[in-house]
Amino acid sequence: MKDKKTPRAAKKTDNTPARFKVGDRVRVKDLPNLFYSRTQIYARGVSGTIAARTYQDLIPEDEAFNRDGRLEQYYIVRFRQKDLWEEYPSEKDTLQTEFPDRWLEPV
Amino acid sequence: MQTAHKHAGDGHDHKAAPTVEEITDFEVLEIAVRELAIEHGLFTAEDHRRFTEWAESVGPGAGSRLVAKAWTDPGFRARLLEDGVKACQEIGIDWAEPTGFGTPSDYMNFRVLEDTPRLHHVIVCTLCSCYPRPVLGMSPEWYRSTNYRRRLVRWPREVLAEFGLILPPEVEIRVEDSNQKCRFMVLPVRPSGTDNWTEEELAAIVTRDCMIGVALPRRGRTADVHPVRKARRPVHSSPQHGKAAE
Secondary structure: OOOOOOOHHHOOOOOOOOOOOOOOEEEEOOOOOOOOOOOOHHHOOOEEEEEEEEEEEOOHHHHOOOOOOOOEEEEEEEEEHHHHOOOOOOOOOEEEEEEEHHHEEEO | OOOEEEOOOOOOEEEOOOOOOOOOHHHHHHHHHHHHHHHOOOOOHHHHHHHHHHHHHOOOHHHHHHHHHHHHOHHHHHHHHHOHHHHHHOOOOOOOOOOOOOOOOOOOOEEEEEOEOOEEEEEEOOOOOOOOHHHHOOOOHHHHOHHHHHHHHHOHHHHHHHOOOOOOOOOEEEEEEOOOOOEEEEEOOOOOOOOOOOHHHHHHHOOHHHHHOOOOOOOOOOOOOOOOOOOOOOOOOOHHHHHHHO
């Protein structure tokens, strides 16, 4: 089987220091969708807090087309439900989801 | 698939009911790609059968054991929350199986979400169907449905109530939308009245739904049972069959 991809476990990591640390406030960018994205529309333009720094991997936009792009740092971001959905009834509830570096900007 | 056949003597023709009522475009695509791959020798039909059987044989048992062990062993609990993939090895679960770097969609990033009396987690994948398969097996059908996916992120309390889980307003609900390369599982709070239970007894009440976060473990609840109501107007009713039955 011809496999152009490196096994995930063996991937080299990028040495660029991570831009954000746990607790930092970030906003999800609202970039145009080119063919493929995993950045959900409901999170676009919404601010949240970095909950975890996870791993480095290809961005979905490259990987979907089997392109070996640059590895990027991924983060789990925590949002208040109230910030995502204006009519949300509880102040307390939260939602977390994950983004690669390029989709986030500091607030 | 639908071959008409005649019963000797009963005097009517009818079509044999197909075993699968509907096939989606994606299933047709999968079959086409799979047949092409076999034709081109990328893998054999036997490889495909073996892999499918392996994937389908994985159930939620490993997840239940992880939770029971975390409830009884504080050291293991800490290790599980620190590094899920590594802690899984202690109970014989290797996320790298079967290729050495996992399956094409079970990435080696596993995070366990710890519930407290004030915080309840529930997982979903709004993108499609991300699920911690090495520890929970194949996801239930409803987990992959667009109904669950689009509504859980927006109305989590209402959706949980439909599962029979009504949480008081002082409990924070945290939805984990798992749609990149991390896989998640919920570590529920150990129910009271289980103090002297063995790991095995505890594992029996940690069902799949408890680890997705749509149910809470409790004494005597050892299976995920959802009420099944018969459809009043099933889509595939056939007037011909209705008549024959009368």
